[in-house]
Amino acid sequence: MLRALTRWRAIIVPALVFAMLLPWTVGAAGNAGATQSTNSAEEASAVSAEEPQKESQEKSQTSAANETGEPYFLDKLAEWKQAGAPSEHDGRVGMSGASFARTSEGASVQVGTVDGRAEALDWRLTNEEWVEYDVSIDQAGLYQIDMTYRPVTDGNRRRPILLNVSIDGNNEFLESRSISLDRRWKDPFPAALDSNGDQIRPMAEDISGWITTSLRDSGGAYVEPLLWYLTPGKHTIRFTSNEPFALGSIELSEPEQVPDYETAMRENAGDNEGGTSGEPIVIEAEQGDWKSVSSISLRYDNEIGSTPYKRGKITYNTIDGSRWSTGNGEISWTFDVPESGYYKIGLRTKQNYSSNRSSFRTIMVNGKIPFAEMKAYRFPYESGWQGVRLEDEQEQPYLFYLEKGSNTISMRATGAPVKPMISELEKIVTDLMELATDLKALTGGSSDTNRTWKINTELPGFTDKLGTIADTLDAVQKKLIEVNGKKDAVTQGLFTTIKDIRSLLADPNQIPYKTDRFVTMQGKVAEMLQQLKTQPLGLDRIYIVPENEKFPKMEAGFFKKMEGTFVNFFSSFQSKERLGSMDDDVLNVWVLRGRDYINLLQQLAEEQFTPKTGIQVKVNLLPDTNLLVLMNAADIAPDVALGLPETLPFDYAIRNGLYDLTQFQDFDTVHKRFAPGSWTPFYYDKGYYAVPETQSFSMLYYRKDILKELGLEVPDTWEEVYEMLPTLQQNNLNMAPTQHMPFFFQNGADYFTKNGLQTALSTDAGYKAFKEWTDLYNVYAVDQQLASFYQSFRSGTVPIGISDFSMYVQLMVAAPELNGYWGIAPIPGVKQSGGEVARWMGGNLQSSVIFKKTKKAEQSWEFLKWWTSAEVQERYGSDLETINGLSFRWNTSNIEAFVHLPWKQEDLNGILEQWRWFKEIPNVPGSYFLERELQNAWNRSVVDGINYRSSLETTTLEIEREMRRKMQEFGIIDSKGQVLRPLELPEVNQPWEGVDPYVRD
Structure with a gap:
């Protein structure tokens, strides 16, 4: 086991190490300042390309390479310098963009004049393509690469250009796989004003023209540009891109020296x-x-x-x-x-x-x-x-x-100053993962208090490695204090982690009883890393x-501050955003989203909806769904509410609080905009009470590099998943845990009967689905819990698993070092008798509703039709991403709008295939018990070892007991259980053909 772990360390360490990579932004308000004390x-x-620290040079001898054997730039630079590579020389090579030597097959390249610049390469790629240049070097040395480029500014391009730069067929270091060529954006001033005289946040405009820049890492981990060591003779430089752009010139030269x-x-x-x-x-x-x-x-x-x-x-x-x-x-x-x-x-x-x-x-x-x-x-x-x-x-x-x-x-x-410490902490996260895996292998995942352990005999070297981790954390803590100038929350967090490790080492033979401590410590260090990355x-x-x-x-x-405090205090009593102040002359729309979403929608409504319809709209922020309950009880309700979770419309519909949208004559037209399976949670008593807004797709995420190394293919069915799991586990890898929905829907099982009065779990299909779900853990040994699929996916310890839309955004934003290393595919399914693979799966939905008490039902419906239209959804999503970045990617439920957002075509095709099989669980009275009781059934069968059939029977009884209670409350059955009115749930049993027109090669 330990030998296998050691062999795979070269695979699972490195993806975490490249740390300065667009993490999630911190939400607090901030301050800065004072005087500079240590700016020598x-x-x-500290980690500039020209002067790597001594510790980094020493670390280069031992730090792990990434999955393809590529070191990190810091290590590679130290290696080159140790070998005598000169950074001062007279070598300089320049060439035009038009002088390329080779391209990938079918590459969309043209040569000509672009925006006034002659001899430019106009590269209009639609998929990943490459272009090669041949250069002749006279003097050996370290070279930086300067590039003059022009991004395509067609209104639908917002992403930076990501380049993979290889020399003579090799990526010299990991960072060369993801080099960002940024755009130029400008906020127009003066900012426009809304009806209250408040400024509307300006929409940044792409003003990119020809830009000259040195190639640098995309994460901001190094102050100076990246360098490549080139020997005299001919070399080939390949640029692989994901975005179209024009290339004017390339220049290789010695690194620029910055004096003190x-x-x-x-x-x-x-x-x-x-x-x-x-x-x-x-x-x-x-x-x-x-x-x-x-x-x-x-x-x-x-x-x-x-x-x-x-x-x-x-x-x-x-x-x-x-x-x-x-x-x-x-x-x-x-x-x-x-x-x-x-x-x-x-x-x-x-x-x-x-x-x-x-x-x-x-x-x-x-x-x-x-x-x-x-x-x-x-x-x-x-x-x-x-x-x-x-x-x-x-x-x-x-x-x-x-x-x-x-x-x-x-x-x-x-x-840059904290990069070396981040690298150390990333390695520690992986080391803690490895130790936790060792303990799991030793204990079998069970903390048997009746067994006596001799940790140093049964796991040789375990405590030594744990002690080394504590020593490294101590050194990192001291370096951080030195760089920061004082202790902070991160160094204090490291201190408590060191203390935890020392307490474990005080009595090593007790460690097998405390395996959960390793997961906790790993989580602490990972959390501190996220803080350091911003x-x-x-x-x-x-x-x-x-x-x-x-x-x-x-x-x-x-005194000026005191004046401002009083002004702001009294201004707070004049809030223009009071939900209770309903204006009868306008359409009142409440939105359960953040302020940026609200402002953008208000701006869009004033620009498009009101001039077209004459209907004035006032958009207010709804901070909490509980306010809907309270204000509805006080006879205060908006006309329209947006951004509501998928369970909420049913709760209001059954209480006669929402408008039945099927009452509008053109409802069928709107219905066709969305997948049939996205409507099921909003159905009640032959009506639909909400319109889908956004949906979170579940996709199969996989590490291309690791599967290739193991000789594995992306699984298409669950049978193929079961076949690949032994290979993963033999190499101390695994698959992420999976929820129950695909096993039920793909095997033809329903959660409720067609009349909506009982569960359908205790059917042959239900038992079969539940057994397959629990067998994934009981028989095929998938980990029962995973602290963070994202972190484990980055590290490579869990190279495959099913996750939702947020995982996609997180990888794109926070893990550019994995660019090209991972992919998404439709989730595994069950092959049907006709050969088709059924991939039924749902995803969290957000919805729009019209309240029953509105006096403007027709106006509200006009607004919802406008809001959920393809044109508006595309515009809203584009503007939202322009203002806030990729982390605000709008996952609209409108498929026509969705396909026009800036997706990679390969990823989009996979999402569209999964979209065909989108289906959510319908809601019935008491259905909120379903998720909780299914989890209880899983715990009984997987954790406690109870027979799957007995466990599911217990769950069925608990769910139906609650359903009967709620159905009596709402007059669906009487006190004796007699049916007064069946619910007749909608059926979705065929994949949606509405996806087909949008699939592209």
Whole structure:
């Protein structure tokens, strides 16, 4: 077992290590600031491409490679330098985009003039394609690659261009598989106003033209560009892309050297010796020249010191630090200076997003890092808005030389200083997984208190490895404190984990009784990693101050803050968003989603719906579904509600609280927009009481690299799953746990009888389905629990499993290092007698309803038809993703809109195949007991070892007891059990043919 684990460590470690990769943004409000205390050149370039730390060089000898044997850039660079690869040389090679040597078969490439640039490669790919260039190198050395490119800006392109860059057929390091070429976005100003005089968040516009940039990692883990070591002679560079773009030129050159501050000042000695004077130049941060990511959004800050400030009105006046926190997110501003000379820089920042933890920014002037201290400038934690002067350890402001006229200043998010520590923690997460697997193999997953263990005899080396983990955590904690400047929540979390490990080692023979502690510790470390991966920083203003002048006051004074506090306090009593204030002259729409969703819908309704229909719409935020119950009881209800969970419409329909949508004459037209199986939860008593809005698709996620290594194919049926599981488990891998729905629906079993009065679990098909579900764990040894499929999938320990739409978004956003390593496919199914594989499966739905008490039923129906139409759903989804990024991908239930969102065609085809088999469980009185009692049945059969048939019989009795009680309550049966009115549930037993027109090769 241990030998197998060791052999597979090279496979399961690396995907976690590449850590600075667009994780989920932090939601808190933030502060930044104060003075700089440790911004030496050495610290600023802690993990820069030019000066890797000694620890990283040593680590390169032992760190694991990824699944294809590729090291990480930090390790590969150390290896090259140790072998004597020079970074200073005169080698330089340039070529036009048109001078390519080869392309993939059928590649969509043309050569010509693009946007005024001649000899460009116009690459209009629709699927993954590659282009190769031949280069001749005269001098051996480390080379950076600069590229001039132009993204396609056709209105439906929002993703960055991801390149896989290989040299002579090899990816030299993992990061070369996912290199991001960003777009340029701009927020238009002045912002539009709504009917209340509040600003509407601007929609970022793609202003991308020709852009020149050095190739760098997509996660912001290194300050400087990526490098490749090239020997004299001919080499082939291959670029594989996922997005169309035009390529103007490629240049290979020596890495640019960035001097330290003292050297830079000596080089500029004599310039403007008298110093500059005059008024400070003030830049409003929200009015940037461009930003590299559309989701770096603006934020309304109501502190009176934030400008511009308009009393009682929403004004988007700052950069939202929680959205400007990951990857290489960059913002640039342009300003004019009256005379050449030296200037100081100050910023009004906010950095209170994570307690006591610093954030880092690379600061560039006129496109270049002026000196090494600006590579990763630290912004320490503060509790409120702070004025920050860019200064050294002695609190002396840095001077920046600027030429008269137009200049630029740019700031890029970077996690370079914490990259080595993140790499160590990622490895520790995997090591804890391995130790937990060892314990499971030893104990058989059972904590038998009557057995005596001798851990060092039965698991040789186990405690030594656990002790090494504790020592490594201790070293990482000290490094983090040094980089951060103080202890923070992460270092405190590491301290408690170290303490937990030491307590286990105090009595090693007790460890087998405490296997759950390893899962807990692994979760703690993974949670701390997520915190380290973000570098949030809010920004209000930038000050360019002449050398001879003092910094202006960058913070509001005490009395000014008190004034702002009172103003905001009294303004809070004038809220325009009170749900109880219903306007009879407009259509009142409540939405159970976040503020960004609300504002965008209001804007869209005012732009399209009202001019077309003449119906005024007021969209309000519904913070909690419980308010619907309370306000309905108070005879206050909206006309329309959106974003409701799939169980809620039935609960209101059975209480006569919703409008039966089948009463509208054109209901059938709307019905055809959606898969028949998405309507089933909204059916009651021959009517439909909600319209599907969004749905979460369950898909089979698989690691291409690991399955290929093991010689396994993506399973098409459950029989093929059972055949592959022994191979996975022999290599200490497994499949993710699976819920019950596919086993029931695919085997022809229903959850309720056709009349809706009883469960259908205790049928032959029901027993067969339940047995197959529990056999997956009892017979085929799939893990009963999994702390995080996402983390296990990234690490490679669970390379296959069924998950929902959120998994797709999470992998796309937070795991770009796995680009090309994973795929999705329709879930495994059951082959039918005709040869077709049935893949029935549902997914969580959100819905729209019309309340019964509305006096505007026809107007409400017009709104729902407009809202759920393909045109509006596509526009809404596109705008939402432009403003907030890929993590806000809109999973609309309207298939025509869905296919026009920016999906990879390969992924889209898989989703569409699964869409054919979409079916949700219908709702009946008491059906809320179903999920709970099925889980209880599973526990009895899998955990307690009770016969599956007896267990399911017990569950059936419990569910039907609750169903009878609720049916009597709602007059469906009488007190004696006599049926007063059957429910007659809809049947969906054929795959949806409405998908077929949208499938593309």
